[in-house]
Amino acid sequence: MQANRSREWxxxxxxxxxxxxxxxxxxxxxxxxxxxxxxxxxVLLGEAPGKQEDLSGIPFCGQAxxxxxxxxxxxGIQKETLYIGNTVKxxxxxxxxxxxxxxxxxxxxxxxxxxxxxxxxELFLLDPQVIVTLGAVPLSHFIQKAPxxxxxxxxxxxxxxxxxxxQNEKKKWLIFPLYHPAALIxxxxxxxxxxxxxxxxxxxxxxxxxx
Numbered sequence: 001m002q003a004n005r006s007r008e009w010x011x012x013x014x015x016x017x018x019x020x021x022x023x024x025x026x027x028x029x030x031x032x033x034x035x036x037x038x039x040x041x042x043v044l045l046g047e048a049p050g051k052q053e054d055l056s057g058i059p060f061c062g063q064a065x066x067x068x069x070x071x072x073x074x075x076g077i078q079k080e081t082l083y084i085g086n087t088v089k090x091x092x093x094x095x096x097x098x099x100x101x102x103x104x105x106x107x108x109x110x111x112x113x114x115x116x117x118x119x120x121x122e123l124f125l126l127d128p129q130v131i132v133t134l135g136a137v138p139l140s141h142f143i144q145k146a147p148x149x150x151x152x153x154x155x156x157x158x159x160x161x162x163x164x165x166x167q168n169e170k171k172k173w174l175i176f177p178l179y180h181p182a183a184l185i186x187x188x189x190x191x192x193x194x195x196x197x198x199x200x201x202x203x204x205x206x207x208x209x210x211x
Contacts (some may be wrong), residue, residue, distance in 0.1 A: 005125065009038060012121055016089060022114035024090035027102065030057040034085030034122060041129040041210050042081070044068075047137040047180055048088035048107045059084050064181040068134075071181075071194065075202040077211060083126055087138040088115045107137060116141070123161070123173075129208060131159075131173050132201065135180030142175050152177040154197035156204065174208075176201050 017031050032049040035058050044060075052062035060068055072079055088111055093102035107115075119141065123131070133139040139147050142159050156176040178197050184190050205211035 009125055012118075012125060016118050019089070019118070022090075022111045024088070024092060024107075024111055024114075027093050028090040029054045031089050032057055032059050032086060032091075033089065034083055035059050036079070036083040037081060038083060038126065040081060040083040040126070041208075042077075042083070042205065043123070043126055043128045043131045044082055044084045044134060045131055045138040045141075046084070046086045046134045048086050049091040050104050050182075051091065051102075053086075054091035059086050060181075063185060067181040067184055071198050074195070075198045077198075077202060077205070083128070085119075085122060087119055087141055088112055089118060112137065112141075127171065128173060129210065130176060130205065132176045132178055134178050135183070139175075139177050147177075149177070149179055149183075153179050153193060154200055174204070176204070 013033055016033060019025065019031060032053050046059060049059065050062045050064065052065075053059055059065075069079060088107040090111075092105050092107040092111060094105045095101075096103050131142075133142070136147050136149050139149075139152060154177070156174055158172045159175045160172050176197075178201070179190055179194055181194075184194060202211060
């Protein structure tokens with residue numbers, strides 16, 4: 001069983017690295033696959049790669065990743081025990097107003113749709129207990145609409161995947177919405193809410209014996 005799952009992961013990644021399903025393939029440096037423990041019960045799901053992630057191929061290695069590391073350390077959650085990925089696998093960019101180079105932007109709906117099959121297969125292979133969504137884009141994958149994060153952050157809910165698990169059972173995932181860490185860079189007023197949400201997340205994980 002384990003060997004089969006390892007082959008499925010390799011097939012998923014090999015096919016993903018060839019993807020040209022949307023215009024982001026024209027400007028990307030790398031496709032950013034997920035990173036971390038593929039057997040993890042907890043998945044952190046971000047929006048899309050930024051500049052540093054695009055260069056390195058590693059999710060959440062830029063400035064927002066440093067903020068995330070600090071908050072996870074404050075709650076006792078170890079990054080090494082998690083799986084971290086993005087809803088969109090390539091960096092969405094816009095031409096800089098300064099006249100040269102690119103800047104980050106939010107992924108468009110058609111770009112999110114192009115990546116949806118890759119994300120669905122990724123989550124199927126992971127089959128986690130808890131998915132922490134970082135920002136509005138990953139949350140919209142589960143609620144099928146554009147959310148206002150001020151109304152959703154820190155409010156967990158159950159989600160029933162469309163497939164049946166290997167044990168032939170319908171398994172619910174707990175979705176825990178958080179602000180995207182980059183939001184704290186631009187709005188320091190969100191720091192208190194973000195810390196409060198992370199402490200609640202840690203409490204839930206302890207109750208589930210995942211921490």
